[in-house]
Amino acid sequence: MSLIAHGLVGRSDLPIPEWLFGWGAAMVLVVSFVALALLWPQPKLQREHWRALPGGLGRALASRAVELICGALGVFLLGMVIWSGLRGTQSPTANFAPTFIYVIFWLGLVAVSVLFGDVFRAFNPWRAVGWACAWLARTVSRAELPKPLDYPRQLGNWPAVAGIFAFAVMELVVSDGDEPHNLAVATMVYSAATFIAMALYGVEAWIERGEAFSVYFNLFSRLSPFETRDHVVGLRRPLSGLAALKPVAGTVALLAVVIGSVTFDGAAEGPLWTGIAPDIVNFFDDLGLSTQRAFEVTFLVGLTATILLIHGFYRLGTIGARSVGGGFSALQLARAFVHTLVPIALAYVAAHYFTLLLFQGQAFWALISDPLGNGSDLFGTADRQVDYAVIGANATWYWQVGFVVGGHVLALTLAHDRALALYEDTKLAVRSQYWMLAVMVGFTSLALWLLSQANG
Amino acid sequence: MSSAAKAGLLIGAIAIAVVAFLVARPADDDGDRRAAQITPSEPQDQGSDQAEPSAPPPPATTRIRIRDGAVVGGAPDIKVDKGETVRIVISADAADELHLHGYDITREAEADRPARFRFEADLEGAFEIESHTAEDAGKDPLVARLLVGPS
Numbered sequence: 011m012s013l014i015a016h017g018l019v020g021r022s023d024l025p026i027p028e029w030l031f032g033w034g035a036a037m038v039l040v041v042s043f044v045a046l047a048l049l050w051p052q053p054k055l056q057r058e059h060w061r062a063l064p065g066g067l068g069r070a071l072a073s074r075a076v077e078l079i080c081g082a083l084g085v086f087l088l089g090m091v092i093w094s095g096l097r098g099t100q101s102p103t104a105n106f107a108p109t110f111i112y113v114i115f116w117l118g119l120v121a122v123s124v125l126f127g128d129v130f131r132a133f134n135p136w137r138a139v140g141w142a143c144a145w146l147a148r149t150v151s152r153a154e155l156p157k158p159l160d161y162p163r164q165l166g167n168w169p170a171v172a173g174i175f176a177f178a179v180m181e182l183v184v185s186d187g188d189e190p191h192n193l194a195v196a197t198m199v200y201s202a203a204t205f206i207a208m209a210l211y212g213v214e215a216w217i218e219r220g221e222a223f224s225v226y227f228n229l230f231s232r233l234s235p236f237e238t239r240d241h242v243v244g245l246r247r248p249l250s251g252l253a254a255l256k257p258v259a260g261t262v263a264l265l266a267v268v269i270g271s272v273t274f275d276g277a278a279e280g281p282l283w284t285g286i287a288p289d290i291v292n293f294f295d296d297l298g299l300s301t302q303r304a305f306e307v308t309f310l311v312g313l314t315a316t317i318l319l320i321h322g323f324y325r326l327g328t329i330g331a332r333s334v335g336g337g338f339s340a341l342q343l344a345r346a347f348v349h350t351l352v353p354i355a356l357a358y359v360a361a362h363y364f365t366l367l368l369f370q371g372q373a374f375w376a377l378i379s380d381p382l383g384n385g386s387d388l389f390g391t392a393d394r395q396v397d398y399a400v401i402g403a404n405a406t407w408y409w410q411v412g413f414v415v416g417g418h419v420l421a422l423t424l425a426h427d428r429a430l431a432l433y434e435d436t437k438l439a440v441r442s443q444y445w446m447l448a449v450m451v452g453f454t455s456l457a458l459w460l461l462s463q464a465n466g
Numbered sequence: 467m468s469s470a471a472k473a474g475l476l477i478g479a480i481a482i483a484v485v486a487f488l489v490a491r492p493a494d495d496d497g498d499r500r501a502a503q504i505t506p507s508e509p510q511d512q513g514s515d516q517a518e519p520s521a522p523p524p525p526a527t528t529r530i531r532i533r534d535g536a537v538v539g540g541a542p543d544i545k546v547d548k549g550e551t552v553r554i555v556i557s558a559d560a561a562d563e564l565h566l567h568g569y570d571i572t573r574e575a576e577a578d579r580p581a582r583f584r585f586e587a588d589l590e591g592a593f594e595i596e597s598h599t600a601e602d603a604g605k606d607p608l609v610a611r612l613l614v615g616p617s
Contacts, residue, residue: 021568021591024613029490037483044479048472302604365591398568403548403590403616 018103018112018188018370021398023461026407031462034411038418038454042447045422046440053431055253055424058246060237068243072132077241081138088135088197090381095194098382105190106381109373111197112181112188115223117367120359123227127236127243130227131217136204137224140213143205158212161219166259169207171267173200173222175317178271182278183309185302219258226268229255229352233420252352252424257345263321265351269453270317272358273460280463283312320453324351327449334441336433346432347446350424354453357417361410361461365401372396410461418454422447530610532558532575535600541608546587548617554583556609560599564609568593587614 026034062068070076087110095107102108122129131137147155180187180196187193208216217224231237232251237244255261277283287308294304328343338346372394379392386392401409425446433439526546531538546552556564556573557580564581565572568589575581583595593612601607 019567020570021589021593024590024592024615027492029492033487033490036486040479040482044475047475398589398591403614406591 018108019366020396021365021369023365023406023410024403025463026410026458026461028462030407030411031458034415034458035455037411037415038451038458041415041419042422042451045419045426046443046447049423049426051430051436053427055247055250055427056431058237058250058254060239060244060246062242062244069241071243072238072241074241077132080132081135081141084133084135085138087133088201092194092197094381095190095192095197098190099384100190101383102188102190103373104380104383106377106383107190107193107197108188109370109377111193113367113370114374116177116181117359117363118371119223119227120230120356121364121367123231124233124356126231127234127238128228128231130224130231131238134217134221134224136201136208136221137213137217140205140208140216144213158215159210161211161215164259165220166261167219167225167264168260169220170222170225171260171263174226174264175267175271176200177222178267178313179310182271182275182313183306185306225264229265230356232349232352233356249420249424249427252349253427255349255352257348262324262344262348262351265348265355266317266321266324268355269351269358270320271313272355272362273320273456274313274316276362276460276463277316278309278312280460282463287312323452324449327445327452330448331442331445334438334445336435336438336442338432343442347425347428350421350428350446350450351453353417353420353424354450354457357413357454358457360413360417361457364409364413365406368400369396369398411458414454414457414461417457418450421450421453425450527553527555528610530554530556532556532560532562532597532609534559535597535603535605537609541610543611543613545613545615547615548587548590550587552583552585552587552612554595554610556581556583556595558597558599562600563598564595565598566593566595566612569612587612590614590616 063071091107091110094105098105098107119130144155180193184192204216204221207220211220219225232255233249234251235245235248237246237251278287290308290311291301291304294307295301297304299307325340325344328347329340331343331347332338332340373396375391375394379387379389381388426443429439429443429446430436433442528542528544530542544552544554556562556575558575559577561577562575562581563572564575564583566583568591569585571583571585573581573583591614593614595609595612596607597609598607600609
C-alpha cells in the first residue's frame with residue numbers, strides 16, 4: 011500500500027543496527043539530562059528579533075516581480091501535474107505526476123522550508139490564482155470586491171487537518187493512490203475546494219489557516235531563520251519562529267496527523283502490523299468487502315488508530331503537566347507546547363524519507379523532459395538515471411539517528427523556554443518540564459524503534 | 467551553576483557521546499569477521515548445473531520457487547555485504563518477468579526455464595524483486611528482498 015509498493019522507492023533503507031539503536035537511545039537520555047542542567051534560566055526565544063537582510067536584498071527577494079514569477083511557476087507546475095496525470099502513461103514511475111506530488115512537492119518542500127523559510131507561500135499556485143482572480147474581478151468591475159466572510163474561529167486549522175489526513179490516505183491507504191489519473195483528479199478536486207473557500211473567506215485568511223499545504227509547510231518554515239514581513243525578507247533568532255506560532259483549534263491534531271502518518275508508514279512494513287493486519291483484513295472480508303476494499307479499510311483503521319494513539323500520548327503528557335499546578339487546563343497546555351512537536355515531526359519525516367528524496371528526487375530531471383512518459387525529450391534530460399550510490403548505508407544510518415536526536419534537542423529547548431515563559435514560578439516550570447521530557451523521550455524512542463524495524 | 471561548570475558538563479557529555487559511539491561501533495570488518503560470515507552461509511549450492519571452476523569462494527545461491535502466482539514459503543530476505551556476488555535462481559510454474567529494483571535488472575522465467583540473476587552487489591540498501599505477472603494480476607508482487615549491508 012505504501013509508496014514502496016508503488017515502485018517509487020527503488021532503494022529503501024536498511025534497519026539501523028542494534029548498536030546504533032542503543033547508542034541513539036542512550037544519547038537521547040544523556041542529552042535530556044545535560045539540557046536540563048545547561049539550559050538558560052530566563053526565556054530567550056519568545057521574541058523573534060527580526061531584522062531585514064542588508065543592502066536591499068531582503069526587499070528585492072520578496073518584491074512583486076519575484077512573487078509574480080514564483081506564482082507563475084507554481085501555476086505552471088500545478089498544470090503540469092494535472093495535464094500529465096490525465097494525458098500521460100498510467101505507469102506511476104514513468105509519469106511526472108506521482109514523483110512530483112509525493113517526492114518533489116511533499117518531501118522536497120519540507121527541506122526547502124526548513125532551510126529557506128516559507129518559500130511555498132510565494133510558489134503557492136492556489137494563492138497566485140486567487141490573487142489573479144481578485145485582480146481581474148476588480149479591473150473588470152471597476153469597483154471594490156465585497157468583503158469576505160469572517161473566518162470562523164472554531165474552524166481554526168481543522169480544514170488543514172482534513173487536507174493533510176486526506177493526503178496521507180491517498181499516499182498510504184488507497185491502493186491506486188499512485189495512479190497518475192487519480193492524482194490528477196484529486197488535485198483538481200482539492201483545487202476547486204480551495205478556490206471556493208478562498209472566495210468565501212478571502213485568499214490570505216484561507217492560506218493562513220485552512221489551506222492544508224500552506225499550513226503544513228509554514229510549520230516547518232518556522233524552523234528557518236528566514237522570515238518575510240511586509241514584502242521584506244529578514245533574519246530572526248533561530249527557533250523563535252516556532253515560539254511565535256499561534257496555535258488555533260486543530261493545530262495539535264494537525265501535528266498528530268503528521269507524526270502519526272509517518273509512524274504508520276514506518277510500522278506498516280514491520281512485523282507488528284504485518285502480524286495483525288491479515289486478521290483485520292479477514293474481518294472486513296467476512297463482512298462482504300472485496301479483498302482490495304478490505305485491505306484499504308484495514309489500512310485506514312491502522313492509520314487512524316496510530317494518529318489517535320500519538321494524539322492521546324501527547325495529551326496524556328499535558329494532563330500530567332497540569333497536575334503540577336499553575337492553574338492551566340490540559341487543553342491550554344497542549345496548545346502552549348504544540349510548537350515543540352514541530353522539530354519532532356521534522357525528525358520523523360527526515361529520518362524516514364530523506365533517502366527517498368535523495369534518490370527519487372533525481373528522477374525529476376528525466377520526468378520533466380518526458381512528463382507523459384511517451385518518449386519526448388523537452389529539455390534533453392529524459393535519459394538521466396537515478397544514481398543509487400549517492401549515499402551508503404552507514405551514512406544513511408548516521409543521518410537518520412542524527413535527525414532523531416537533533417529533533418529531540420530542539421523540542422527540549424523549545425519546551426524549556428516555553429515553560430519558563432508560561433509559569434511565573436520557576437519551580438513549577440521545572441516540574442512541568444519532566445512531563446514534557448517524558449513525552450519527548452517517548453516520541454524519540456518510538457522514532458528510533460521504527461528505524462530499527464525491518465521495513466520494506 | 468557557573469559557566470565554567472556548564473562548559474565542563476557540556477564537554478564531558480560530548481566526550482561520553484563520542485567514546486560511546488567509537489566503542490559501540492563494530493570495528494572495520496573487512497578482516498576475519500567477514501570471512502567467517504561468508505563460509506557457513508552457502509550450504510545448498512550443490513545443484514551445480516552451472517559449475518564455475520574459477521572464482522573461489524563460490525557465491526551463495528538463493529533458490530526461490532513461485533507456484534500459482536505466490537512465492538513458496540513467502541518472500542525471503544537475501545542478506546549480503548557490499549561487493550559480494552549475488553546469485554538468485556527463481557523458478558516459476560508459469561511465464562513470469564522478474565525485476566530487481568535499484569539495480570534495475572529484469573529476467574524472464576518460463577515454466578521449464580528458471581530466471582537467473584548473477585551480479586555484484588555494488589549498491590547498499592534494501593531492494594525488492596517483483597513479479598510483473600503478479601503485479602498485472604493485482605496480486606502481491608514481492609518475490610524477495612535483497613538487503614545489501616556495508617562491507
